[in-house]
Amino acid sequence: MYLILLGAPGVGKGTQSKMLEEKFGMVQLSTGDILRTEITKGTELGKLAATYMENGGLVPDDIIVNMISKYLDDRDLILDGFPRTLEQAEALALILEKQNKKYIILNITLDDQLIVDRLCGRLICRSCGTSFNIKFAKPKVEGVCDICSGELYQRPDDKEESIINRLKLYHSKTKPLIDFYRSRGKLTMIDGNRNSSEVFENLVEVITKEIK
Ligand code: AMP
Numbered sequence: 001m002y003l004i005l006l007g008a009p010g011v012g013k014g015t016q017s018k019m020l021e022e023k024f025g026m027v028q029l030s031t032g033d034i035l036r037t038e039i040t041k042g043t044e045l046g047k048l049a050a051t052y053m054e055n056g057g058l059v060p061d062d063i064i065v066n067m068i069s070k071y072l073d074d075r076d077l078i079l080d081g082f083p084r085t086l087e088q089a090e091a092l093a094l095i096l097e098k099q100n101k102k103y104i105i106l107n108i109t110l111d112d113q114l115i116v117d118r119l120c121g122r123l124i125c126r127s128c129g130t131s132f133n134i135k136f137a138k139p140k141v142e143g144v145c146d147i148c149s150g151e152l153y154q155r156p157d158d159k160e161e162s163i164i165n166r167l168k169l170y171h172s173k174t175k176p177l178i179d180f181y182r183s184r185g186k187l188t189m190i191d192g193n194r195n196s197s198e199v200f201e202n203l204v205e206v207i208t209k210e211i212k
Contacts, residue, residue: 001026001211002101003078004092006177007108008170009163010115010122011192012199015131016108017080019200024207029071030080031064033129056162058169061087069095085173089180104210105181106203110192112167119163123152 003026005013017028035053038046045067052059068082072095083089096103110118121134123143127150132139139145143152157166181187188206192199 001076002072002096002103003076003207004083004103004105005078005080005108006105006174006181006187007192008110008112008115008174009166010119011108011110012196013080013108014129015196016200016203017078018129019196020078020203020207023204024076026076026078028078028080029068029082031068031082031084032080034067034071035059053157054162056157056165056169058084058173061085061091064088065091072099074099083177086176086180089177103186104207105187106190106206107178107181107187108190108192108199114193115167116160116163119158120160122158123154125150125152127151 003020003024005017007013014028014030014032017030020026021028035046035049039050039053040046045063048063049059064082064084065088071077079092083092095101118133118136121136123132123134123139124130125132125145125148128145128148130145130147131137132145132152139152144150145152157163178187190199190202190206194202
């Protein structure tokens with residue numbers, strides 16, 4: 001089974017994916033994480049992707065679909081950050097049909113202003129990927145991860161200008177996926193304006209019903 005998590009940047013898809021991985025024994029597949037790893041390794045793909053990612057742009061569909069296809073195997077996956085455009089959703093639909101896969105789609109919602117507040121203050125652990133926030137979820141020791149003592153950093157695209165660009169692209173390119181999946185009767189909306197354990201409980205409830 002694939003779990004497809006939709007929602008704007010900053011609604012908590014990454015945090016929830018990590019909790020869901022543990023709960024349901026699934027594997028998180030984050031296109032953003034895969035691309036950042038390629039950038040760190042200095043690969044051709046990483047160099048190309050960085051030119052789009054720095055300013056909050058989207059990496060072209062053909063590159064993303066080609067990259068992600070290699071990971072879409074028979075594991076139970078949580079897709080975090082893919083699909084992000086109608087073209088990607090159509091490519092995924094073909095793959096799912098071929099594989100005869102069951103899938104669940106959950107869309108986490110949050111107001112734009114709250115997203116900007118969350119992303120501007122976001123810090124991420126370099127080692128385990130846990131997110132903190134300088135206003136809402138401070139680490140116990142400044143700059144240090146509570147979970148693994150790793151170093152916390154701010155993503156280069158979590159600057160206000162890039163955030164605004166990412167949100168604009170979300171509204172023009174990714175939000176239409178809500179209607180795409182709704183018209184296929186395949187979408188559940190989740191209110192992201194709650195603390196992460198409440199959102200998690202809601203997700204677990206919906207997923208548990210769906211997989212029964
Ligand atoms: P994320 O970690 O999901 O916020 O993604 C970080 C950045 O990676 C995005 O702002 C895009 O530049 C790029 N990216 C991630 N996933 C995709 C995708 N499915 N399509 C295009 N670009 C993507």
